[in-house]
Amino acid sequence: MQSNPKGAAPGTHGIQHLELLALYNITKLIGNAVDLDTTLDSILAVLNDTLKMERATLLLYDRLSERLTIKASCGLSNEEEQRGVYRPDEGVCGQIFQTRSPFVVPDISSEPLFLNRTGARLGLTRSTISFLGVPVIVHDHPEGVLTVDRLFDEDVSFEEDIHFLTILATLIGQFLTLHRAIEKKEKKLIKENETLKARLHAPHGRHSIIGHSKPIQEVFGIINKIAASSATVLLLGESGTGKELVARAIHESGDRRHKAFIKVNCAALPEALLESELFGHERGAFTNAHATRPGRFELADGGTIFLDEIGEMPLTLQVKMLRVLQEKQFERVGGTKTFSVDVRIVAATNASLEREVNRGRFRADLYYRLNVVPIMLPSLRERKEDIPLLFNHFLNKSNERNNRQIRMTADLLDFLIDYPWPGNVREMQNLVERMVILTEDDRLTTADLPSTLTSPDTRLPPTARPAAPASPPSPSSPAGKSLQEIERAEVEAALRRNGWVQVRAARELGLTQRQIGYRIKKYRLSRFDSFRS
Template sequence: MKKNILIIDDETNARAGLKRVLEHLDCNVVEAASGSDGIDAFRKNKIDLVISDLRMPGADGMSVLEALQKEAPETPVVLITAYGSGEAAKKALAKGAYDFISKPFDIDTIELVVQRALKLLDLKSENESLKSIVGEKKALSLIVGNSPPVKQLFQIIKQVAPTKSNVLIEGESGTGKELIANAIHNLSPRHNKPFIPVHCASFQENLLESELFGHEKGAFTGAIARRLGRFELADKGTLFLDEVSTIPLSIQVKLLRVLQERVFERVGGTETIETNVRIVAATNTSLEKLIEEGKFREDLYYRLNVVSLKVPPLRARPEDIKLLIKHFLEKFNRETGKNIIVSPFAEEILESYAWPGNVRELQNTIESLVVLCQGHEITPRDLPQHILGATNKKTIKTTDEEFPDFDNMTLPEIEKWMILRKLEKVKTKSDVAKQLGISRRNLYRRLNEYGVM
């Protein structure tokens, strides 16, 4: 893509000469005969590089440089003058000029400076693109999954993150709503500012008000000093309100005012404080139902629910369970210094479980299994009874019988059940062997023993 270069010079011949050189370099050229016209031209066009004379009537080259440093500091500015001196060059470079060239100049010098400046722009653009890709991967790395619901979730997060809109995240407990809020923050223009979480259900009414808005010294018993609230701490960043459904009606009124007017007062104070925060709220309860019951303000709901994001429960994306097991196994192996693996049979049982506590329950289960495992492998015998019991209640057919009672089975019997079940679900025996972590020869030997070859 051609670069756009702005030439600012009050001499027509000087502009014409520069234009010929720049067009030879395959650049688009925009011309201006004065500093003020040059600044206007910069605002009206997408300019990549500015070349300006230093001495001009009215707004001179230094004025142009100062204006562009405020408006677009990333745009390189090259200053040219017949009155060049060491002091003028030092002053221009100190104020942020990319380079300084004295008249009379030769074509080679202009070409060299321009090519160097444009190459730097390309490198910066490539660097920003790479940083964006890396930042996106990092922001989403803690949300583990490759299922269609998770891919759709990633897409919505990437769409909503760059905006200023408030977001309401809806999902069951343990689905990772705070991770999603964090990802939205980290992919937003506010990523270098604070991300402040507030778990609303953990505070009593009077304490929640102080937690959100802060308080002045002496505002209530025990207020021995001024305390900044979460809105002040999150200024220019993101405030995450978890379990927003538990906020009392009296505080909902104050929260609504902040969202509407962007101002509040500390508890016990009279000073009106301006705030610039983005609100990301989360709930595991239907706010619409609470509105019908008179427990949640409808106007606040619409202020929070500018963009709605629904998080699927783990049972709605069972294909992600294996990835999550691997993720948490690596995490807790690293933390404990162990090298535990999960046997294919135990993994199959874990994948069959409904996980009512969602990802949090799975995480806690894997952590417990790693910590308590005395060998190097987690087997069905190591799994919690409630998982085995819940799985036993399912009516999953195998070639011989329904889901068995693992407690009363030997390990070879459990292996047989698992192999036969896998054989029903997978197309080829090679894939069965691969998924179970055994050789094909071993699989064929066992199938012969079972009489199903």
């Protein structure tokens, strides 16, 4: 064992030239580094090719296993690398790591501390092999050990080699520090990117549902509360309010999100086919049943089944549905084998199930089983602040599909906010698609609206809409006025009642300040004109 390298040998200038060449090639590798492991292997290859330093290895300290393990090497096989594991107090490498000092073994065959755990030098019959190692220091802490083999030769200067390897170990330490800093920054950027994506989709909520109004936020709150449970959910509300989207959000928010989400429309099929669709059938159960077929409940096992328009389910089928809710068991049509499933049930209806129960069209016990967690979805009339957001979303999607770049005007936005939307979100989606396809301009205005939307009756909510007038209105009656005349009169009357304070008048009419300001300008309303009149 030798810890003090011997003096300089002949040929010093030639060796220094090779060392400079090696350092030049190594710095080029570090400067162009993309992958840490590949670059480290290439650095050690330079030692072999330029300086004839064989079996170069870089061992780094693994804090989890508390061992020195080979991170990169040149001249070692994968199996030999995997065997090169040392405790930080074991062998020559452990000595170098703990003392933070270089170490030279002039002849490995006579050094008891040299363990040769990799087995890379077994069977070598050449001249005496020397072993050199230096510590890799990062921020005054030992991070690993850099080692090389040398064939013993009078021309070899261990002092020169140790000096060179110490410089290289410093470069490797700086390279590791830089790599870790870049890796840390990349992780931070990825996290920031995920945060930005979350913020970008924030108007859509965590559930891909568009809206930030209070009613829709209350729906989000319920979804979050029930996500972890398997409670049955009943979605209520008008047609077109997005029940399927909410059902899917419930599924994707819970532990079942990696399993199937199965949808069944209970009003789309006759009773016999609906039973087969839900529970499956055995071969020969009915005409054309040529093969056994699993039902939707089997396909949804472990996941969620969405039963849309549950109020339309026939009474005879409701008995079987009640058993599934209570026991999670059923038989296929034409079969006797009982199947058990783990399925979350989300049902939806736009009808009043209580009224259907009173009329004898829906089983009371099934209703109570379904009505564990009822969620009332707000109509679009109840979440007017979401209308611009929704319309823009559908407009952007339609522009993409139709390769257009259409925008909407302020007068159209005002109309959309005032319109009662009897068909809710679905009506808006269809309207946008129609307008984008039919318009020849690059901006949508109220002139692009279909005439059915601009008639007086459509300006009223569905519950307030008259069935049909008993007799035609007279020209002098309010119903005979144009929409603009009616709107102008309403706005002016509200302003008068509120002392021409626009904020109060807007609140009374359910408008924003911008909207009432637009109407005042549009109809040229003035408190001085009203005084004169």
